[in-house]
Each structure stands twice: as C-alpha cells, then as structure tokens.
Amino acid sequence: MxxxxxxxxxxxxxxxxxxxxxxxxxxxxxxxxxxxxxxxxxxxxxxxxxxxxxxxxxxxxxxxxxxxxxxxxxxxxxxxxxxxxxxxxxxxxxxxxxxxxxxxxxxxxxxxxxxxxxxxxxxxxxxxxxxxxxxxxxxxxxxxxxxxxxxxxxxxxxxxxxxxxxxxxxxxxxxxxxxxxxxxxxxxxxxxxxxxxxxxxxxxxxxxxxxxxxxxxxxxCGFSTGYGAAVQTAQVERGSTCAVFGLGGVGLSVIMGCKAAGASKIFAIDINKDKFAKAKELGATDCIDPLDFKKPINEVLFELTGGEGVDYSFEVVGRTDTMIAALASCHMNFGTSVIVGLPPPGSHISYDPFLLFTGRTWKGSVFGGWKSKDAVPKLVSDFMGKKFVxxxxxxxxxxxxxxxxxxxxxxxxxxxxxxxxx
Known part of the structure; x- marks a missing residue:
C-alpha cells in the first residue's frame, strides 16, 4: 500500500x-x-x-x-x-x-x-x-x-x-x-x-x-478583496455598525473583515435567503432580504440603527442601484460606503449630491486596497496562524x-x- x-x-x-x-x-x-x-x-x-x-x-x-x-x-x-x-x-x-x-x-x-x-x-x-x-x-x-x-x-x-x-x-x-x-x-x-x-x-x-x-x-482575489475592503480600505472601527450588500464569496469575506475589526452590528443583505446561514456563521448579526419590505433598503437600515444609518456600507454586487442604496444607508455625516463589486462597463450613476454634501464618504476598493507583494505573504501567514479561516x-x-x-x-x-x- x-x-x-x-x-x-x-x-x-x-x-x-x-x-x-x-x-x-x-x-x-x-x-x-x-x-x-x-x-x-x-x-x-x-x-x-x-x-x-x-x-x-x-x-x-x-x-x-x-x-x-x-x-x-x-x-x-x-x-x-x-x-x-x-x-x-x-x-x-x-x-x-x-x-x-x-x-x-x-x-x-x-x-x-x-x-x-x-x-x-x-x-x-x-x-x-x-x-x-x-x-x-x-x-x-x-x-x-x-x-x-x-x-x-x-x-x-x-x-x-x-x-x-x-x-x-x-x-x-x-x-x-x-x-x-x-x-x-x-x-x-x-x-x-x-x-x-x-x-x-x-x-x-x-x-x-x-x-x-x-x-x-x-x-x-476573492478573500483579499472582501476582507481588505473592511480592514484596509474602510478601516472599520471596533463597535461600529456595518451593512454588506451581496453575499457571494467576496461579500462573505467583507463580513469576516468587519467581524475581525470588532464591528458590533453587521447587516448582511441579499435577495437569496439560502446565503443567510453562511453569513451568520461568518459573523453577520442580522440578515435582510430587501424584497421582504415595501420601503427602500436604506430606510430599513436607518430604522434598524435608531435613525442614524450604518457607519460603513459595502456594495459587493456590482449594480448601480445598490451602490446608491449602500451610500444612502450610511450615517449622513460620517458614514463611509465602499464600492467593491465590479460595475458594468459604460454604466453611469445619477444621485442626489446632498448625500455627499452632508459628509458621507464614497470610495472604491480594488483588491481590498492591499499592496499585493507586501500583503499576500502576510495574509497567507495569518491564515497559517489561524487568524482567519x-x-x-x-x-x-x-x-x-x-x-x-x-x-x-x-x-x-x-x-x-x-x-x-x-
């Protein structure tokens, strides 16, 4: 043998x-x-x-x-x-x-x-x-x-x-x-x-x-892109509230990053409820299907956060409508929304500039914001050291x-x- x-x-x-x-x-x-x-x-x-x-x-x-x-x-x-x-x-x-x-x-x-x-x-x-x-x-x-x-x-x-x-x-x-x-x-x-x-x-x-x-x-790609969007690009703070739009592999990695950063509330948002169990396993505190509500998802999130909005939101779908919804879900003064999903080529966004005038930050994230040669070996080392799964x-x-x-x-x-x- x-x-x-x-x-x-x-x-x-x-x-x-x-x-x-x-x-x-x-x-x-x-x-x-x-x-x-x-x-x-x-x-x-x-x-x-x-x-x-x-x-x-x-x-x-x-x-x-x-x-x-x-x-x-x-x-x-x-x-x-x-x-x-x-x-x-x-x-x-x-x-x-x-x-x-x-x-x-x-x-x-x-x-x-x-x-x-x-x-x-x-x-x-x-x-x-x-x-x-x-x-x-x-x-x-x-x-x-x-x-x-x-x-x-x-x-x-x-x-x-x-x-x-x-x-x-x-x-x-x-x-x-x-x-x-x-x-x-x-x-x-x-x-x-x-x-x-x-x-x-x-x-x-x-x-x-x-x-x-x-x-x-x-x-x-996938893990670093999502995890880094939370810990590197947004730099989620301990005790903060987060919303993740899209629960594919990258979105779930964002949830892992938010949890690692110490977020107190992580809202996982998707129209596929089959993804909710895995999202909760990886750190989501609440799972939301927007189709369950007759109001816009940003209004739902404002209600769930006492009228404040979330501190950080992440769009991991690649749709312009969810990008705007994620931005509108943030705290109007200091909320940060990160675009992680790949937008369709040639697409354009039309939005109310007042969403940004009040102080919100809107930014994109490629490969989680990591400098690749510096970060990848360390991320592998962190995995081997059981810092994440x-x-x-x-x-x-x-x-x-x-x-x-x-x-x-x-x-x-x-x-x-x-x-x-x-």
Whole structure:
C-alpha cells in the first residue's frame, strides 16, 4: 500500500506529463507531509533550462456567451523578468464569468482565471524575486514598486495593472499562449485556467511552502478583496455598525473583515435567503432580504440603527442601484460606503449630491486596497496562524476538467467559491 506521500508523488508525475520531452522534473518525497502539502515537494531539475515550449491543457473562452473549451495549448518560455508557473489550484470568480457573459469587455480568444496558487517552473533573465520550485500566488494587481500608486501610502493600483487597460497581453504587448496557430489573450496579468501560465515578475509573490494551495488560492482575489475592503480600505472601527450588500464569496469575506475589526452590528443583505446561514456563521448579526419590505433598503437600515444609518456600507454586487442604496444607508455625516463589486462597463450613476454634501464618504476598493507583494505573504501567514479561516468560503472542489460545471454552480447561486484542482 502506498503512503500518502508516495501517492502524491505519483499524482504529480501524471500532472507534469505534458511537459515537452526535453523537460525533466523530479519529485522529492517528504514522508511527513500531509497529502495536501505534497505538492510543495516539487523541485525543478537543474537539467531543465526553462527555454522549452510547454504543451498543456487550458480552458479557452473562444467567444462570449459560450462554454469554455478544454484545449491543448502551447505556453512559451518566460522572457526577461517573467515567470512560468505550474498552476495547482484556481478559484472560479464572478469576474471570470463577467468576461464570458460580456459584462466585462475583454478581447477573445482568452485564457481566463486569476485566483490561483502554484509552483514556479522556470524564470526568465533578471528575475530575483522567485526561483524554480517556489510556492507562489499570481497577483491580479501588480506591485512594481516604482509608480506613484506603489510609492504612495494611499494607493495600491499599480500602473502596470491590466484592469484598466484590459489589453489582455503581457507588458511587452505580446502573448505567451497559442492554440491551433492563434494567439490567446491573457487575463488580469495572470490567466490561471491553464496548467501553466506566464506572468511578469511584478505579478507574482512567494508564499509559505507549507500552505494548502487549494485554500490559500482564494487570497489571490476573492478573500483579499472582501476582507481588505473592511480592514484596509474602510478601516472599520471596533463597535461600529456595518451593512454588506451581496453575499457571494467576496461579500462573505467583507463580513469576516468587519467581524475581525470588532464591528458590533453587521447587516448582511441579499435577495437569496439560502446565503443567510453562511453569513451568520461568518459573523453577520442580522440578515435582510430587501424584497421582504415595501420601503427602500436604506430606510430599513436607518430604522434598524435608531435613525442614524450604518457607519460603513459595502456594495459587493456590482449594480448601480445598490451602490446608491449602500451610500444612502450610511450615517449622513460620517458614514463611509465602499464600492467593491465590479460595475458594468459604460454604466453611469445619477444621485442626489446632498448625500455627499452632508459628509458621507464614497470610495472604491480594488483588491481590498492591499499592496499585493507586501500583503499576500502576510495574509497567507495569518491564515497559517489561524487568524482567519477559508474553508467556509469553499463550497465545492472540482477537477479542472469540470470547470464549466463550476460556472453553472456560480450562475445558479448554489456555490460560494468553487476551487479547481489540477
């Protein structure tokens, strides 16, 4: 009978079988490791140059509003200051689905996915931040350390990001993916619905090698975005009141952040009552379905807070009407409302400026306001130190081949976070 360690070695030998014949990868057996940790024993052979094209499996979005197609693609070797990563776990995020549905406009064909963890397979010339064999998380918000946002204590949206430009290319304007003779676009500087990806060195960070990748991959996007919106962007104070609009994985992470900050009241708001039990488990004190009332939700919240309004509100849906409702729910003088949900492209908001004139603050939050390279390793460390949990956010775990099933779970409202394992 094989030990857990040997079983893992056998499994990951199969995983790397798609590397070209010139590439040689060895596994080091560490018998004390748990099965979920065995992947950290992966080590790249000194005989592997990292200059070969890798053929591997990827889920491609060839066009909008169509299921992803599992294809064999070619992944080019990393150029100078680039890193090629073997992806081992990736979450399915609503932002990925926004591209598929056309709500978030990106060029096609494209390799989606952005919330992941894996192992460095090879590095290009000049890379010093990671090395082959390192356990890493790709970063949707880079940290170059040189632009105004990176140098400022007030910002985190590095100028190297692909969120605003949405070009779907590497910084040099080219792609590292091809399939059937066609170039494939990248997504949010990461592209993780593939067995191998290439990222710029500003978009990857080394993490604790003992961390369970099928859990900490959520720190690559959803958890950090929500948790950080509360503790980093809003800086929720102890004893304050909070309202969270939208109870998906990110919204639940906001609740976790509000609870960690010591909020006395956390109102969880959603029209899907099936989400209420999980919200309460993670810290919500009250759950509200706006459809149960004949009055606007902001009026309901004012009544529940003695006519004051909440100290902090968070919009985690991505709808302009809920953005205004969240703002109107805040204390009229010192309330803060944070937009976390991705707004539809080209959308506009019309609102009464008196909502802000009285003193309210309205702000946005990208990746929780964290400077990615600084924050992600610490968040992983905090998870390992049991300062927060991630398991309650993971409702489903599926093999990579069943990625379209994962998207159906998301669209039907039956999942919180589905994690794909490779």
């Amino acid at each position: 094989l030990s857990a360690g040997k079983l893992c070695v056998s499994r990951y030998r199969k995983i790397i079988g798609s590397i070209s014949a010139a590439a040689e990868i060895h596994h080091v057996l560490v018998t004390d490791l748990k099965p979920s940790q065995c992947v950290r024993t992966l080590a790249i052979s000194t005989g592997h140059s990292g200059k070969e094209v890798i053929k591997c499996k990827a889920a491609i979005a060839w066009e909008p509003k169509k299921p992803l197609v599992m294809e064999q693609i070619e992944v080019a070797p990393p150029k100078a200051h680039e890193v090629r990563i073997k992806i081992l776990a990736s979450g399915i995020c609503r932002s990925d689905d926004h591209v598929i549905t056309g709500a978030f406009v990106m060029p096609f064909p494209i390799v989606l996915g952005h919330e992941a963890a894996g192992i460095v397979e090879s590095v290009g010339e000049g890379v010093t931040c990671v090395k082959p064999g390192d356990t890493v998380i790709p970063l949707i918000v880079p940290q170059c350390g040189k632009c105004s946002s990176c140098l400022s204590t007030r910002g985190n949206l590095c100028s190297e990001n692909d969120i605003i430009s949405a070009r779907g290319l590497m910084p040099d304007g080219t792609s590292r993916f091809t399939c059937k003779g066609k170039n494939l676009h990248h997504f949010l500087s990461t592209s993780t619905f593939t067995e191998y990806t290439v990222v710029h060195e500003t978009s990857v960070v080394k993490i604790d090698a003992a961390a369970p990748l099928e859990k900490v991959c959520l720190i690559g 991630l398991d309650p956010l993971i409702s489903h775990t599926l093999p990579f081949d069943k990625i379209n099933e994962g998207f159906e779970l998301l669209r039907s409202g039956k999942s919180i976070r589905t994690v794909l394992t490779f």
